[in-house]
């Protein structure tokens with residue numbers, strides 16, 4: 408049984424337990440609970456789970472229950488579980504840059520879900536930030552609401568070389584219906600990845616993307632996840648923007664990461 412605790416300002420914390428209250432591992436979820444998680448992801452954007460006993464194999468197996476995993480060429484694979492990749496600040500001279508984005512929007516069928524499992528949690532800082540893009544759409548002012556109607560953005564790859572066979576750009580509506588529920592949300596990524604907006608000059612397109620991103624990531628709307636060892640956090644890429652906060656990190660910050668393909672939305 409899933410026990411749900413709403414978070415502030417959005418997202419849900421999930422605990423798994425048997426009917427008699429005995430806590431269960433994330434690797435013991437029933438099929439209908441996976442489907443319940445799909446619905447929760449669509450409706451709430453971010454799920455925070457906690458299972459210190461889950462290993463990489465269990466993590467990958469859990470994610471594969473949603474759908475086949477996608478690996479982006481150029482990322483560092485987890486050695487004994489190469490369907491996952493490593494995110495780490497260890498040995499880096501400068502902190503990584505992470506801007507608000509959605510994962511892999513430069514393909515025509517972007518990944519449904521991304522999940523991180525905490526391996527090493529810094530003593531200070533290093534939160535992951537999320538912003539709800541269905542709410543962002545619902546709270547646009549009249550002028551911006553009118554400006555996005557019928558427009559598309561050409562999303563392009565930046566920062567990684569996805570390899571010869573992978574798509575490098577894709578066109579998506581700015582107001583994108585959720586693939587599972589149909590509920591519309593803003594669909595944006597970094598200003599560099601949002602290469603052009605249909606029907607607008609380069610300058611006007613950039614101006615619109617900047618204004619949308621500013622609105623879509625206001626501080627008071629942001630969920631900040633402070634990591635604990637054993638945390639597993641999963642999010643819906645059609646519902647939220649995210650970024651790592653690398654300012655003022657003290658200590659090693661290491662995650663193992665998995666991404667579920669677009670098929671993940673289907674039961």
Ligand SMILES: O=C(O)CCC(=O)C(=O)O
Pocket residue numbers: 494505510521523533534535536649650651652664
């Ligand atoms: O480092 C983080 O907190 C987020 C990294 C990220 O963007 C991702 O895992 O897709």
Ligand SMILES: [Fe+2]
Pocket residue numbers: 508509510649
């Ligand atoms: Fe990301």
